[in-house]
Amino acid sequence: MAVIFEKSAPGRNSYLVPCPDIPAGEPIPAALLRDGLDLPNVSEVDVVRHYTALSRLNFGVDAGMYPLGSCTMKYNPKVNERLAARDGFTMLHPLAPAGMTQGALSLMHELASYLCEITGMAGFSLQPAAGAHGELAGVMIIRKYFESRKEKRPLVLIPDSAHGTNPASVAMCGFQVKEVPSTPEGDVDINALRGMVDDSVAAMMLTSPNTLGLFDRNIHLIADILHEKGALFYCDGANLNAIMGKARVADMGFDLMHVNLHKTFSTPHGGGGPGAGPVGVVRKLESFLPVPIIGRKDDRYYLDYERPHSIGRIHSFYGNFLILVRAYIYIIMLGPAGIAHVSEQAVLNANYLMARLKKEFHLPVERICKHEFVLSDKGMPGGVTTNDIAKRILDRGFHSPTVYFPLLIPGAIMIEPTETECRETLDAFADAMISIRREAESDPETVKSAPHTTPVRRVDAVLAARKPVLTWQK
Numbered sequence: 511m512a513v514i515f516e517k518s519a520p521g522r523n524s525y526l527v528p529c530p531d532i533p534a535g536e537p538i539p540a541a542l543l544r545d546g547l548d549l550p551n552v553s554e555v556d557v558v559r560h561y562t563a564l565s566r567l568n569f570g571v572d573a574g575m576y577p578l579g580s581c582t583m584k585y586n587p588k589v590n591e592r593l594a595a596r597d598g599f600t601m602l603h604p605l606a607p608a609g610m611t612q613g614a615l616s617l618m619h620e621l622a623s624y625l626c627e628i629t630g631m632a633g634f635s636l637q638p639a640a641g642a643h644g645e646l647a648g649v650m651i652i653r654k655y656f657e658s659r660k661e662k663r664p665l666v667l668i669p670d671s672a673h674g675t676n677p678a679s680v681a682m683c684g685f686q687v688k689e690v691p692s693t694p695e696g697d698v699d700i701n702a703l704r705g706m707v708d709d710s711v712a713a714m715m716l717t718s719p720n721t722l723g724l725f726d727r728n729i730h731l732i733a734d735i736l737h738e739k740g741a742l743f744y745c746d747g748a749n750l751n752a753i754m755g756k757a758r759v760a761d762m763g764f765d766l767m768h769v770n771l772h773k774t775f776s777t778p779h780g781g782g783g784p785g786a787g788p789v790g791v792v793r794k795l796e797s798f799l800p801v802p803i804i805g806r807k808d809d810r811y812y813l814d815y816e817r818p819h820s821i822g823r824i825h826s827f828y829g830n831f832l833i834l835v836r837a838y839i840y841i842i843m844l845g846p847a848g849i850a851h852v853s854e855q856a857v858l859n860a861n862y863l864m865a866r867l868k869k870e871f872h873l874p875v876e877r878i879c880k881h882e883f884v885l886s887d888k889g890m891p892g893g894v895t896t897n898d899i900a901k902r903i904l905d906r907g908f909h910s911p912t913v914y915f916p917l918l919i920p921g922a923i924m925i926e927p928t929e930t931e932c933r934e935t936l937d938a939f940a941d942a943m944i945s946i947r948r949e950a951e952s953d954p955e956t957v958k959s960a961p962h963t964t965p966v967r968r969v970d971a972v973l974a975a976r977k978p979v980l981t982w983q984k
């Protein structure tokens with residue numbers, strides 16, 4: 511598609527500037543002016559059509575089902591956007607004094623208390639701006655906790671079914687990562703774990719439910735093994751969609767966690783936009799949370815910096831405040847019963863799709879799943895791979911699932927339908943997947959050369975990453 515500069519023609523933009531109602535001043539000296547400013551000359555209708563056409567080249571959750579595993583691309587209610595766009599929220603200056611921001615502070619205080627109620631944690635910081643940022647804050651808390659106890663523990667354990675950001679966050683904080691194997695059924699290998707936990711282990715970080723969409727059946731036992739040796743238990747709770755309102759993370763024996771408001775709590779995400787990864791802790795870790803915490807004294811809210819054990823600031827201001835507004839609205843609109851219903855529906859939808867697709871695709875771990883499940887391309891006819899399936903599904907009007915992740919399943923296809931899709935849409939997706947499977951038998955070349963109907967055909971992903979062309983040159 512042509513860029514807007516290519517649609518430019520001299521004199522095409524005509525606009526009416528009203529006559530000034532104040533006397534003309536001295537003209538600006540010619541030396542300070544330039545002419546020939548390189549802006550496109552296009553009419554209003556051309557501008558409207560250009561950007562409308564651009565928006566249609568894209569795929570979003572408002573356009574169709576987006577079953578991107580681990581990302582929870584649920585539909586985000588538009589009322590969130592309406593309310594978050596109110597001037598009272600958007601015009602707030604981060605340095606406005608507490609006396610002028612009581613509404614915002616109380617919203618944040620209340621949101622943190624809802625997260626405590628949902629997870630069973632004693633305290634939450636809303637400061638981290640992403641899930642991985644929440645992990646970083648969490649691991650900094652772990653480090654500070656052991657420093658305060660004068661204990662040297664260099665290791666953090668991470669199962670091979672963890673999200674990829676977990677080892678990165680741990681390494682950034684100067685810990686060594688040690689991988690814990692999984693059993694063929696997708697649980698943490700308890701015998702291996704017992705052999706690994708001693709007083710050099712600071713913590714174990716468990717993605718829960720894990721990246722296979724499975725809830726570990728030995729969760730209490732894992733917590734006990736860690737706690738016996740004085741280690742902490744961290745929950746990567748980015749995918750709270752499966753368990754919220756049903757079970758509380760703190761009751762399972764976890765000591766700290768993060769949640770992704772931009773997944774479970776309905777904020778649009780993708781493209782690296784703003785997010786929020788609040789970090790929550792049990793009572794004994796509360797004093798280490800990042801400053802400032804939203805404090806409350808009598809009926810007044812304030813930013814509390816008087817926390818000597820805190821790991822400090824991990825974000826300048828609360829710049830992602832509007833994400834917090836969306837999450838707050840989502841939680842109060844659903845209420846406790848609605849929150850639990852989200853989990854039920856998310857788990858039901860995933861299991862429904864899994865049951866339909868496992869007849870046609872390889873399912874590496876056959877077990878009731880939580881909010882997502884993982885297939886693979888094992889046994890696909892015609893040499894068709896996961897990548898080909900992911901491309902061909904675009905021709906059927908769906909976004910691709912997550913592919914080649916988790917790494918422990920070769921050729922993984924990770925599907926998360928979310929709770930906001932109805933049965934007809936789930937069936938349409940299953941039918942499309944099954945038709946691709948049939949096509950792989952009858953006409954594999956069409957699958958391997960997909961997509962055929964998208965604005966951009968198969969791109970060279972390596973070249974696109976290594977030599978991106980990001981600007982238009984005349």
Ligand SMILES: *Cc1c(COP(=O)(O)O)cnc(C)c1O
Pocket residue numbers: 580581640641642643673675717746748749770785787
């Ligand atoms: C998405 C996700 C993360 C990372 O969250 P970001 O906001 O992308 O940094 C971490 N863990 C799990 C399990 C996730 O699904």
